Amino acid sequence: METRIGHGYDLHRLEPTGDNGTSLMVGGVEVRCGLQSIAHSDGDAVMHAVTDALLSAIGEPDIGSLFPDTEPENENRDSGEFLLEAMDRVNAGGWAICNVDITVLCDQPKMNSIREQVCENIRRYIVAPVNIKGKTHEGTDSSGAIEVHVVALLQKGKTHE
Numbered sequence: 001m002e003t004r005i006g007h008g009y010d011l012h013r014l015e016p017t018g019d020n021g022t023s024l025m026v027g028g029v030e031v032r033c034g035l036q037s038i039a040h041s042d043g044d045a046v047m048h049a050v051t052d053a054l055l056s057a058i059g060e061p062d063i064g065s066l067f068p069d070t071e072p073e074n075e076n077r078d079s080g081e082f083l084l085e086a087m088d089r090v091n092a093g094g095w096a097i098c099n100v101d102i103t104v105l106c107d108q109p110k111m112n113s114i115r116e117q118v119c120e121n122i123r124r125y126i127v128a129p130v131n132i133k134g135k136t137h138e139g140t141d142s143s144g145a146i147e148v149h150v151v152a153l154l155q156k157g158k159t160h161e
């Protein structure tokens with residue numbers, strides 16, 4: 001039995017949407033909170049950090065190498081596609097995900113109000129237990145950003161010889 005841990009991290013600046021009504025993507029869930037994520041893709045920091053944690057655990061190139069932000073095809077791209085690619089590589093390597101633990105730091109939106117929805121959506125992709133906890137930036141200079149830390153545990157091989 002082989003066990004691997006992977007860590008993923010992502011950060012995006014949040015700005016008021018003004019009148020354009022853009023929603024904020026948080027773990028594949030559209031949140032209308034008057035803020036948008038500044039990014040080349042859809043700016044979903046939760047999806048990006050989960051993708052990187054999985055890729056990192058199995059020793060594959062990170063999300064920025066697989067999907068460069070200089071590629072026009074990645075512009076405004078649905079970040080679920082990044083996670084699907086990571087899952088293809090997880091499955092191809094014969095890995096099973098034990099669990100994924102996510103910490104989201106942002107002042108808005110409040111994670112409490114969307115936690116269940118986000119957990120459920122990510123479970124749909126990775127078919128493993130997901131936990132999310134939300135924290136705020138406590139008034140530090142990072143306010144105005146969404147920051148995400150993820151650890152993922154993966155295993156492969158027989159459970160007994």
Ligand SMILES: [Zn+2]
Pocket residue numbers: 010011012039043044045048
């Ligand atoms: Zn990102």
